Amino acid sequence: MQIDFHYYATYCAAYIAGYSHEESLDLCYSAQFVDCCTKTLLSGIGAPESAATTQLQLEMMEARTDLIGLQDITRIWASFHFLPYDLHAEVKKGSKVYKDKYRLICNTNSDLLVETVGLAKDRGLQAAGLAMHILADTWAHRYFAGTPSMVINNTNDYFYELIPEGDGYREEKVQFRHNPAGADQFGKYSYINTLYQLTENSVMCLGHGRAGHLPDYSFMRYRYLPAWGNYEEIIKDNPSDYYHAFTQMIYALKFLRGEEAAFEKEHYDLEAAAPYEERITEILEKRQPDAAADWKAFGESLSGCEIPEFDIEKYQEEYRQAPKEEKDNTFLGQFIMAAMRQKSMVTNRIYKSGSLLAGYSIDYNENGFGGIKDFMMLLRDERREVRS
Amino acid sequence: MSRLQRIGVFISGLLMLLGAAVLILDVEDGLMFITTVLAVSLFVMGIRFIVYFLTMARHMVGGKAMLFAGVFLLDFGFFTSTMFDESRLMIILYLAGWHAFSGLVSLLRAREARKYKGHWKLSAVYGIGNIAVAIFCLIFSKSAKILTGIYCAGLVYSAGIRMISSFRRTEIVFIQ
Numbered sequence: 001m002q003i004d005f006h007y008y009a010t011y012c013a014a015y016i017a018g019y020s021h022e023e024s025l026d027l028c029y030s031a032q033f034v035d036c037c038t039k040t041l042l043s044g045i046g047a048p049e050s051a052a053t054t055q056l057q058l059e060m061m062e063a064r065t066d067l068i069g070l071q072d073i074t075r076i077w078a079s080f081h082f083l084p085y086d087l088h089a090e091v092k093k094g095s096k097v098y099k100d101k102y103r104l105i106c107n108t109n110s111d112l113l114v115e116t117v118g119l120a121k122d123r124g125l126q127a128a129g130l131a132m133h134i135l136a137d138t139w140a141h142r143y144f145a146g147t148p149s150m151v152i153n154n155t156n157d158y159f160y161e162l163i164p165e166g167d168g169y170r171e172e173k174v175q176f177r178h179n180p181a182g183a184d185q186f187g188k189y190s191y192i193n194t195l196y197q198l199t200e201n202s203v204m205c206l207g208h209g210r211a212g213h214l215p216d217y218s219f220m221r222y223r224y225l226p227a228w229g230n231y232e233e234i235i236k237d238n239p240s241d242y243y244h245a246f247t248q249m250i251y252a253l254k255f256l257r258g259e260e261a262a263f264e265k266e267h268y269d270l271e272a273a274a275p276y277e278e279r280i281t282e283i284l285e286k287r288q289p290d291a292a293a294d295w296k297a298f299g300e301s302l303s304g305c306e307i308p309e310f311d312i313e314k315y316q317e318e319y320r321q322a323p324k325e326e327k328d329n330t331f332l333g334q335f336i337m338a339a340m341r342q343k344s345m346v347t348n349r350i351y352k353s354g355s356l357l358a359g360y361s362i363d364y365n366e367n368g369f370g371g372i373k374d375f376m377m378l379l380r381d382e383r384r385e386v387r388s
Numbered sequence: 389m390s391r392l393q394r395i396g397v398f399i400s401g402l403l404m405l406l407g408a409a410v411l412i413l414d415v416e417d418g419l420m421f422i423t424t425v426l427a428v429s430l431f432v433m434g435i436r437f438i439v440y441f442l443t444m445a446r447h448m449v450g451g452k453a454m455l456f457a458g459v460f461l462l463d464f465g466f467f468t469s470t471m472f473d474e475s476r477l478m479i480i481l482y483l484a485g486w487h488a489f490s491g492l493v494s495l496l497r498a499r500e501a502r503k504y505k506g507h508w509k510l511s512a513v514y515g516i517g518n519i520a521v522a523i524f525c526l527i528f529s530k531s532a533k534i535l536t537g538i539y540c541a542g543l544v545y546s547a548g549i550r551m552i553s554s555f556r557r558t559e560i561v562f563i564q
Contacts, residue, residue, distance in 0.1 A: 040501045058497045064549075067389060067397075068558055075560070095443035151448040198457045200440060227448045348562035360389075360559040371559030382563050 001140045002216050005242065007032040007310050008295030010132050012302055013246055016272050017253035021305040023125055027253075029310065030129025030335055031136075034080055036312050037339065045316050047327075048374035050343075051336040053080045053130075057180070060203040065148065070201055071359035074104070074147040078358060079346040080130075080339075081137050082106035082146030082207055083113055087353035094151075100355035101152050102228060104145040108138045108244070109265040112349060117252050117263045119345055120338065126331065127338035128256045132249050134342070139245035140215045143226050143234055144208045147357055148201045154227040155210045161189050162221040162235070164285075174222065176212060184213060184289065218242045218284045218291055239284040246280060247273045276302075328377060337381055344378060394554045401550035408543040411536055418536030426482065427469035434462030483538055484525040491518030 010031040014024035037053040055063070055076060063069045078084055085107035091099040113135060120131035145152045159176070162169040176193040184191045194209035208215045214222055215236070223235045247268035254272075255263040273280065276298070283294040299307050315331040327333045344361070351361035362370045369379060389397070407425075411418050437458030445451035494515030501508035521538055528534040 043507055044501075056500055058493065058500050061493050062497055066553070067393065068553055068556065071558065094447045098444045098447060151444045151451070154448065154450070156450045198437075198454065200444065225449045227450070229449065230447075231449060344560055344562050347560045362559050362561045364561050364563040369561055370557075371561050372557050375561045378561065378563050 001136050001218075001242075002290065002292075003032055003035070003310060004290055004292040004295050005136060005140075005218065005245075006035060006133055008292055008299055008307065009246060010129065010136070010249065011307055012295060012299045013132070013249040014253055015299065015302050016276075017250045017269075018257055018259065019253065021303045024299075024303070025307065026125040026331070027129040027132070029314070030126040030338075031133040032129075032310050033312075033335060034130055034133040034339075037335070041312075041316075042336075045319050045332070047319065047332065047336055048340075048377070050372055050374035051339045052076055053339050060206070063203065065201045065203065068359075070148065071357065073203065073206065074350075074358045075343055075347055077146030077207055078104055078106075078350065079146075079343045080134055082141050082144060083110060083116065083134055083138050083346070084145070084350065085110045085112075085142075087112070087349055087355070098151060100353075100357050101145060101147060101149045103353060103355065104147050104149075104350070104357065105152060105228065106138055106144060106146065107142045108241075108248075110138070112346065113138060114263060114265060115345060115349070116342065117255065119341055121256055123338060123341075124334050126335040127341070128253065130335065130338045130342060131256075132252065135249060135252055136245045139241040139248075140238070141208055142241070143236070144211070144215070146207055148203050148206045150197075150200045150202065150205045150227065152226075152228045153205045153207060153210055154196075155193075155224055156227075158233070159211070159224040160222060161214075162223065164221075169221065174214075176210075186287065186289065217289065219287045239281065242284050243273075243280065244268060328380065337377060340375055340378055341381075344375060389554070389558055397550050398554040401547040401554065404543050404547035404550065408540040408547065411540050411543075418532060418539075422536070422539055423468065427465050429465075430461055430468055431465030434458050434460070434465055437461055480525055480529045480535065483535065483542075484522045486522075486542070487518045487525065487538075488522035491515045491520075491522060494518060 007028050011024045011028040014027045015021065019027060034053045037051065038056050038059060039049040039052045040056060040059060042049050042052060053076065055073070060073070063073060065073075082104070083106055084104045087103050089103050091102045094102070116134050117131050120127035155176075159174040160171045161174050162171060164170075172189040175188070175190040177190060178195045179192055182192050191212040191214060193212035194204040194206075196210070197204045199205075204210070211224065214220050215238070218238055220238045221236065223233050225231060225233050247270050250269040250272050251260065251267050252263055254260045254269065279298060283291050283298065286294065288294075296307050319327060319330045319332040322330045322333070328337060347358045348361040348363070350358040360371070364379070369376065411421060414421075435458070437454055441451060441454040441458060445454035448454075492515070494511045496515075498508040498511035498515060501511060521541075525535065525538060
């Protein structure tokens, strides 16, 4: 997904869920910030790099794809953008490595999603926004895994776009090309994707890179053969998936506000979205690379307030200037805390499933503190929570 | 990393350092040694591709390409091993290509880091250094001593990174 959904649509969902204009702004800012919080940015403001929630293209190109590098990449992408669906899935083919990678395939309504939303409960707007990013991405990024893997994430020539025509759909063969400086050509059904490399762990095979940006466009419908699918095709209907994401966000946000007693799988607040269904569907179906303007107009019509453009630097100076002991209490400090908590939880679940793809997890209650020192802030936070 | 993996990574770093030292001490046979390493690497890559096909890629849509790649690399490895006497051009291309690519990526990274107000100077210096080395390879392509020296410097750098990474903390704490 892109800024149109993570920022503007999340604002709309938050406002419909009952948050105020100001709260909705903080929440959607945090949701979008997940796509900006790189190691480069964190080092620039003097924050722990372990809190990175995404990687720049060149950061990935420079990243070593040795064991440590791969674990770092997997922690970031599986925790925040491709939440694994079933870490204990029965896989009756391939080696253990194949099985471990297969189990990282992202899909909607997973146990991990329930844990993710639960983790954000009573932990502020930054944690809520971060959780909404992850929730929304489970819809856009389903069927791909947040780890470099050719056997899971590769796509081939069999890729068709489905374009609504009359009562049905017209099919157009998708042409992929690798040109990082180029742009998608919607009229020609020609899209940019990552380079085909004959390497299992190439970063080119991370997530949906081989399918280009198609999963991130709300209007897109397509059918293709996933590498892992044993030649069974998948039909991806983004407008429907994105609408589900939107209504699930409203439901989740109502839970985080305390209006719903629990967050359960397969629950969507269709009722709250019903008055706006036509307008939302219109935005989602509109064939355009960026729906930000439409979502912004919708959000402003909901609250009657202006939604400012996303400004990546908005809270950076506050974090830079804060004394060391106060950094955790700043806006970005709270975001960083939520990110570390999420990364720690997902790494633990992957590790407990018997896979080392995201690295080792040390259970504090059993073994005390160990490993990367940056995560010491989780301990500080835990102690603060206990005290209060 | 597990303790065993850390030891393995550290030892591989030590072996690389040892290889660099041997090369420096015996420059005359250096080029032949590098060609041997390249040929063996290609051969091992070919084997790895075939194993990869058998254990994973055969379950992938279009996975047979991995089998073909494996066979091709094996063949290329054999071919390289027959070129000990004509190895200079291959080594020059390998060294210059690798350093130029690394340099370019580092320079782009520096530009990106600067845009995000991150630390960019070290990346820029590293990028310029690598591109300078690539140009050096081309200028001094006739000197076995310099080519071997550049290859050794790369080996020492990689060995250092490996040995340092074997001491890195990588585990993540989980608090219930």
